[in-house]
Amino acid sequence: MPTSFHRKIVDRSRLIHQVDLARASGRTIAQCHGCFDILHPGHIRYLEFARRQGDFLVVSLTGDPNIDKGDQRPYIPQELRAESLAAIEFVDAVHVDPNATAENVLNDVRPDVYIKGREYERSRDPRFLREREVVERNGGRVIFSSGDVVFSSTRLIDALSENTQLDTQRCNVIAHRHGITLDSLADTVNRFKDLRVLVVGDTVLDRYVFCDPIDVASEAPIMSLAKLDERSYVGGAAIVARHVAALGAKAFLLTAVGNDDRSATVEHVLRREGVDAHLLRCRPRLVQKTRYLVDDSKLLKIEDAQHVPLDSIAERRAATVLEEHADDADAVIFCDFGFGMITGGLLAQAMDTLRQRVRTITADVSGPRANLLSFKDADLLCPTERELRANLNDFDRGLSFVAHGLLAQTEAKHLFVTLQKKGLVMFDRPTQDRSSPEWAGRLLSEHLPTFADRSVDCLGGGDALLAAATLSMAAGAGLMHAAYLGNAAAALELLEVGNVPVRSETLHRWISMRPEFATAAHSSPVVEHA
Numbered sequence: 001m002p003t004s005f006h007r008k009i010v011d012r013s014r015l016i017h018q019v020d021l022a023r024a025s026g027r028t029i030a031q032c033h034g035c036f037d038i039l040h041p042g043h044i045r046y047l048e049f050a051r052r053q054g055d056f057l058v059v060s061l062t063g064d065p066n067i068d069k070g071d072q073r074p075y076i077p078q079e080l081r082a083e084s085l086a087a088i089e090f091v092d093a094v095h096v097d098p099n100a101t102a103e104n105v106l107n108d109v110r111p112d113v114y115i116k117g118r119e120y121e122r123s124r125d126p127r128f129l130r131e132r133e134v135v136e137r138n139g140g141r142v143i144f145s146s147g148d149v150v151f152s153s154t155r156l157i158d159a160l161s162e163n164t165q166l167d168t169q170r171c172n173v174i175a176h177r178h179g180i181t182l183d184s185l186a187d188t189v190n191r192f193k194d195l196r197v198l199v200v201g202d203t204v205l206d207r208y209v210f211c212d213p214i215d216v217a218s219e220a221p222i223m224s225l226a227k228l229d230e231r232s233y234v235g236g237a238a239i240v241a242r243h244v245a246a247l248g249a250k251a252f253l254l255t256a257v258g259n260d261d262r263s264a265t266v267e268h269v270l271r272r273e274g275v276d277a278h279l280l281r282c283r284p285r286l287v288q289k290t291r292y293l294v295d296d297s298k299l300l301k302i303e304d305a306q307h308v309p310l311d312s313i314a315e316r317r318a319a320t321v322l323e324e325h326a327d328d329a330d331a332v333i334f335c336d337f338g339f340g341m342i343t344g345g346l347l348a349q350a351m352d353t354l355r356q357r358v359r360t361i362t363a364d365v366s367g368p369r370a371n372l373l374s375f376k377d378a379d380l381l382c383p384t385e386r387e388l389r390a391n392l393n394d395f396d397r398g399l400s401f402v403a404h405g406l407l408a409q410t411e412a413k414h415l416f417v418t419l420q421k422k423g424l425v426m427f428d429r430p431t432q433d434r435s436s437p438e439w440a441g442r443l444l445s446e447h448l449p450t451f452a453d454r455s456v457d458c459l460g461g462g463d464a465l466l467a468a469a470t471l472s473m474a475a476g477a478g479l480m481h482a483a484y485l486g487n488a489a490a491a492l493e494l495l496e497v498g499n500v501p502v503r504s505e506t507l508h509r510w511i512s513m514r515p516e517f518a519t520a521a522h523s524s525p526v527v528e529h530a
Contacts, residue, residue: 008086008094015058015095016108022056022092030054031111033102033131035062037076039084049145050115051090058093058109059085065444066100077173100442101127103134110138118144167449172516174448178480182517185485189504189511191475193248196328198358200318201237201335201342203255204305205262206459207290208233208498211299225294233498234269236287237335239460241275243467243489244333246501252329253277254321256310256341262286273501278321280341282314287339296456307369309340319349326353331360331474333466334378338369347374360474364466365391378412379473380482382466385417403427404443414479416469416486418462423450426483448483451491451514457498464493464502 010018019029030053036043051057064078076084078096086094097105106114114135120128121144132142175181211225234242237255244251253270257263257279263286270277287305291298310318322332332354336342354361355377363375364382372383372391383406389395392409394402403415407429415427426446430438452461469486477485489502492510511517 005086006083008091009082010093010095012095012105012108015093015105018093019056019058019109027055028053028113029056029058029109029111030113030115031058031060031106031109032115033060033062033097033105036081036085039081044088046115046117046145047085047088047091050113053113053115053143054111056092057090058095058111059091060095060097060102060105060109061085062100063096063098064446066098066442077170077177079173079177080169102131106131106134107138111135111140114140114142116142116144120144168515170449171514174446174480175484175516178446178478180481180484182511184477184481185511186508188472188475188477188481188485189247189507192471192504195249195330195471195474196252197241197244197249197470197474198252198254198322198325198329198332199237199241199244199335200254200322200332201240202287202337202339203234203238203253203257203266203341204236204337204339205265205286205288206233206235206499207231207288209290209292211292211294213294223299225292225299231498232265233500234266235289235460235463235499236337237333237341238266238270238275239499239501240333240335240463240467241270241277242273242499242501243464244471245273245275246503247468247471247489247507248504249471251275252325254280254318256280256282256308256314256339258283258285260285262288280310280314280318282310283308287337305339307338307340309343310346312345315343315345315349318346322350323353326357329358331362331470332358333470334361334363334375335463335466336363336365336370336374338365338367342370342374344374347376351376360470362466362470362473364462366462372406373409375412376410378410380414380416380469381406381410381412382416382418382462382469382486384462385419388417399425400427400443400445403445407443408440416465416483418465418490420458421450421452421455423448424465424483424487426479428479446480446483448480448487451487452494455494456496458494460493460496460499461490463499464489468502468507 023029030050032047032050061081082094082096085091095105135142208231209227210229212228214224214226216223238253241251241253253275257266259281266286290302292300334342361378362380363378365372365387372381372387375381385399388402388406392402392405399417403417407415413429413432416424418424426448428444430441430444433439465486468489469482472482472485488507488510492502492506
């Protein structure tokens with residue numbers, strides 16, 4: 001049963017009913033509206049001031065999808081923000097407003113007094129001007145709080161950014177909101193084994209040279225190192241295919257290689273791990289990236305690589321291979337590392353056929369030559385924030401604005417933007433019905449904190465995320481289930497040195513230990529429905 005303060009959290013019909021009863025009894029209606037992301041003393045004084053202006057205080061708060069204050073805002077999910085406000089004794093009703101502005105809820109409540117902060121007193125923001133017009137048209141008035149105590153939610157959030165308990169609580173709420181449970185996640189991972197996935201892209205051999213620092217060299221102010229060991233890891237599109245196979249699905253890799261020893265290493269690893277492949281031998285040698293490490297620090301990266309785009313014959317052969325495998329594929333993953341495997345010609349020949357025959361198509365890019373805008377009508381794009389901004393040449397505007405630009409230009413359905421240590425932001429369209437005017441409207445978003453409590457090596461997290469998220473979508477899971485499992489696979493990959501495939505058993509075991517599933521707190525209802 002909901003507690004007494006939970007009963008204050010009401011939907012639209014219940015809110016209108018309560019306000020009508022209060023007004024009929026002669027009470028004056030006061031209303032506040034805001035985000036209330038971190039409820040601090042400044043908010044309390046603002047609300048106390050508002051309560052003194054009326055007999056019945058309504059507090060409406062902006063829902064999560066419509067808060068545009070940064071990549072990871074709101075920090076506190078709307079359910080917990082509503083609970084915090086409802087727990088204040090002098091607040092009579094709390095409503096989570098699903099709209100971008102307060103116009104609709106103000107029209108519903110028709111407050112006698114609408115209280116805003118002092119900073120709005122001379123504001124010419126058109127959103128506030130429309131709010132004021134609604135209040136005054138319904139016979140109310142707008143007054144401004146004293147603002148005698150000023151706190152910043154943003155500064156408080158920055159100070160709390162390392163608080164893992166808050167991240168756990170946030171994950172708890174997100175899981176409850178989207179129906180993510182231990183059973184639903186385990187069922188999704190179990191369904192991976194029935195899937196067939198085509199992976200297309202550049203293969204890279206990642207070479208790690210482990211060193212011990214000796215001294216500063218005598219001939220120049222450079223560090224002198226002693227080589228201890230070296231290892232090579234098969235990466236690029238090949239590690240995505242290896243993740244797919246390790247997670248239980250059937251992987252088929254289409255990639256370009258050479259006739260050198262590096263390419264032979266790739267063939268051996270793919271055979272050993274059960275990845276079928278069609279290797280286009282059209283490169284002088286395989287791309288190799290060498291990293292020099294001292295302890296846990298990478299000092300230098302050297303690329304031995306050439307941009308060798310497929311010629312017309314190789315393009316036709318690649319398109320034929322994709323067409324031959326399309327009918328049996330549940331998903332196609334494009335991995336463009338900018339070395340020439342994925343060309344405009346290949347996409348032009350293959351994309352229409354794949355779109356007609358394959359249910360799930362996803363893509364990611366890496367490197368300055370890769371073009372995220374080439375992947376039209378994909379189901380999911382998974383760039384980092386840096387890749388997203390670089391591809392749109394937009395480094396200043398808000399992340400939501402840039403994400404909207406990418407989806408508009410590519411007509412992709414969904415977008416995951418990774419934020420390194422800060423997790424990822426999921427962007428979704430309001431509707432996937434292209435005939436609806438809402439299709440190009442404001443994006444829905446959800447921030448998922450990182451699941452990595454530590455990182456051994458940052459290489460490959462995005463590849464693991466792409467593989468697990470694609471498999472989840474192909475298995476019929478919802479978008480947030482895909483984001484959750486992708487985020488989990490990335491966290492597991494960060495615990496390994498080099499490119500090591502994430503296995504389904506490891507993912508199952510990791511899920512079973514997550515703290516958000518160890519508490520029943522999220523089962524408490526937070527919204528009372530009429």
